[in-house]
Amino acid sequence: MPHSTTTLWRDPRLPQVESRRACNSRACYKAHSHPTFSIGAVDAGSSLFTGAGCGTERLTPGTLVAVPAHRVHACNPEADQPWSYQMVHVDASWLAELRTESGLPCGAPEQPARVSRDAEAYRRFCQLNAVLFSEATPVQKEAELIAFLCDMDFDTFSPSAAAPVLQAPALQGLLMDLRDQDPTRLTVESLAREAGLGRYQLIRAFRAATGLTPHAYVLNARINQSRRLLRQGHRLVQVAHDLGFADQSHFQRVFKAHVGITPGLYLKGQTTK
Numbered sequence: 351m352p353h354s355t356t357t358l359w360r361d362p363r364l365p366q367v368e369s370r371r372a373c374n375s376r377a378c379y380k381a382h383s384h385p386t387f388s389i390g391a392v393d394a395g396s397s398l399f400t401g402a403g404c405g406t407e408r409l410t411p412g413t414l415v416a417v418p419a420h421r422v423h424a425c426n427p428e429a430d431q432p433w434s435y436q437m438v439h440v441d442a443s444w445l446a447e448l449r450t451e452s453g454l455p456c457g458a459p460e461q462p463a464r465v466s467r468d469a470e471a472y473r474r475f476c477q478l479n480a481v482l483f484s485e486a487t488p489v490q491k492e493a494e495l496i497a498f499l500c501d502m503d504f505d506t507f508s509p510s511a512a513a514p515v516l517q518a519p520a521l522q523g524l525l526m527d528l529r530d531q532d533p534t535r536l537t538v539e540s541l542a543r544e545a546g547l548g549r550y551q552l553i554r555a556f557r558a559a560t561g562l563t564p565h566a567y568v569l570n571a572r573i574n575q576s577r578r579l580l581r582q583g584h585r586l587v588q589v590a591h592d593l594g595f596a597d598q599s600h601f602q603r604v605f606k607a608h609v610g611i612t613p614g615l616y617l618k619g620q621t622t623k
Contacts, residue, residue: 363488366444374432381424386439388417395433399425402463412472416504417463436479452500452550466507489536493563500550573608
């Protein structure tokens with residue numbers, strides 16, 4: 351019999367969200383509701399869901415379900431077979447404020463849940479949850495959360511409207527400011543305020559202009575700077591410290607994620623040329 355595991359993620363620095371991953375679960379739940387807006391995804395096996403209207407709906411791998419706050423629902427494995435799923439809970443008041451700020455409909459509590467079998471929506475949700483469970487910084491996790499929650503119309507699970515445009519002077523000013531900032535001290539809210547945009551509008555406009563979120567842009571710039579410093583002979587531990595990484599191991603993980611090799615291997619490659 352496959353081993354059953356359940357993993358929870360939460361961070362006091364991001365009190366508006368928590369997540370759960372369950373693998374090979376046989377746990378059953380009575381009809382219940384949450385004060386949060388909840389998004390679930392079936393990864394393996396199948397389950398029977400009530401709460402999307404009349405009757406019971408069978409959920410198969412790749413299915414997403416969005417459950418408004420206080421909506422009574424239940425989701426249980428089919429015929430006592432194991433299933434694997436993910437579940438993200440978002441503070442309903444925080445989400446309503448975010449979507450109102452972004453000019454998006456909020457939806458009323460206790461509306462029926464919405465079910466989606468759209469492959470792209472499922473991929474985006476898995477990507478979000480992978481970031482939440484990763485060692486990414488809180489601001490990076492918050493940016494991913496904001497982008498996902500506002501990119502999706504949870505009535506249709508289709509993308510929201512086109513991203514706003516950052517005009518060249520505003521973009522260049524923001525990029526100049528970002529180059530001098532410590533990525534560990536960035537906040538989406540402060541950057542949005544500086545750009546005169548909402549949090550979601552900032553992330554979408556910046557991503558449309560550069561291909562990256564603001565935090566990812568700063569990390570990329572830091573890694574490019576670290577390559578130059580390492581080539582100039584600076585010690586690895588000093589580079590990690592000077593560029594604002596938590597410690598040397600954190601710097602090595604981020605460097606490898608961007609460059610494909612560790613800083614040590616990068617230096618060896620430089621010395622053999």
